[in-house]
Structure formats: structure tokens, C-alpha cells
Amino acid sequence: MSNAIPRLPAAPVLPPAADAPAAPPAPAQPAASSPVPQARIRRQLPD
Incomplete structure (x- = not known):
């Protein structure tokens, strides 16, 4: 489950990009x- 937490912040990073x-x-x-x-x-x- 700990790995799922870091993945959440990664998703929101895409929208801002x-x-x-x-x-x-x-x-x-x-x-x-x-x-x-x-x-x-x-x-x-000058034109």
C-alpha cells in the first residue's frame, strides 16, 4: 500500500503539466x- 501513496502524487503532476x-x-x-x-x-x- 505504501507504493500506492507515492503513485497518487505522480498522477496530479500530469494535469499541471x-x-x-x-x-x-x-x-x-x-x-x-x-x-x-x-x-x-x-x-x-523600417518597412
Whole structure:
């Protein structure tokens, strides 16, 4: 039974790992949603 206890904490570790990859895309979405900041960046470019 002692071995089952350590396995429990290992399972919860998997869910957090999936949230990590989902977190980066979340902040990136809001940035793409606002074309205003993107337009300013384009103005800074020499093009």
C-alpha cells in the first residue's frame, strides 16, 4: 500500500503539466486579438 501513496502524487503532476503548455498560448491569444499594438510594431519597422 505504501507504493500506492507515492503513485497518487505522480498522477496530479500530469494535469499541471498539461496546463503549462496551455498557459503560454493563452497570453499569446490576447496579444494577437489586439491589432493596435501590432500596428505600432509595424510602424517601428523600417518597412
